[in-house]
Amino acid sequence: QLVESGGGLVQAGGSMTLSCAASKILLWRVDVGWYREAPGKERELIARITEDGYKIYADSVKGRFGIFRDSAKNTVDLHMENLKPEDTARYYCNTVPAFVAAGATYWGQGVQVTVSS
Numbered sequence: 307q308l309v310e311s312g313g314g315l316v317q318a319g320g321s322m323t324l325s326c327a328a329s330k331i332l333l334w335r336v337d338v339g340w341y342r343e344a345p346g347k348e349r350e351l352i353a354r355i356t357e358d359g360y361k362i363y364a365d366s367v368k369g370r371f372g373i374f375r376d377s378a379k380n381t382v383d384l385h386m387e388n389l390k391p392e393d394t395a396r397y398y399c400n401t402v403p404a405f406v407a408a409g410a411t412y413w414g415q416g417v418q419v420t421v422s423s
Contacts, residue, residue, distance in 0.1 A: 307328065307329045307330055307331075307414070308326055308327070308328050308331065308399050308400060308405070308412070308414045309326070309327050309328075309329075309414055309415075310324060310325070310326050310397065310398060310399050310414055310415070310416055310417045311324070311325045311326075311327070311417065312324035312325050312417055313397065313417030313418050313419050314418075314419070314420070315420045315421075315422060316389055316419070316420070316421055316422070317389075317421070317422050318389060318390055318391055318421055318422065318423050319388060319389065320389050320421075321385070321386060321387045321388070321389065322385075322386050322389065322419060323383055323384065323385045323386070324340065324383065324384040324386070324397055324399075324417060324419070325381055325382075325383045325384075326338070326340070326381060326382045326383070326384075326399030327379075327380065327381050328380050328381075331401065331405070332380065333375060333377070333380050333381065333382050334357070334375060334377035334380070335357060336357060336401045336402075337354060337355065337356045337357055337401060337402040338354070338355055338373075338375065338382045338399060338400070338401055338402065339351045339352075339353060339354040339355075339373075339399070339400060339401070339402040340352055340353045340354075340371075340373060340382075340384040340397060340398070340399050341397070341398045341399070341400060341404075342393075342395035342396065342397045342398070342419075343395055343396050343398070343416075344392075344394060344395040344396075345395075347395075349398070350364065351364065351402065352364040352366065352367050352371065353367060353371055353372075353373040353384055354373070354402050355373045355374075355375050355382060359375070361373055366392075367386075367393075370386065370387050370388045370389075371384060371385065371386050371387070372384070372385045372387075373385075382399060384397070384399075386419075389419075389421045390421060391421045391422070391423045392421075393419060393421050394419060394420050394421050395418075395419060396416040396417070396418050396419075397416055397417050397418075397419055398413055398414060398416040399414070400412070400413065400414075
């Protein structure tokens, strides 16, 4: 199970950190990603940390977001800086590819991030 925390309302230019905790998945043994889904748009993968620690970012967040893994805590954080109104979305963490159980893709509840202009 993956549980996201953090989120909320922030002004443009501000920063925020989201955290992803897992109870049954060892996050240091899989690729983990942060995804987001904005209103009217499809869910997209914006940041990924591979099992080997390699980090990949979508162009839209490159240079502003950072993904970090804490193996001891079994968490993966997303640190976001210089937030823009277009970053407003619901954010989810998941494995990459997304975790499938009993034939269905698992998604947690996610957290809402709202960036005001």
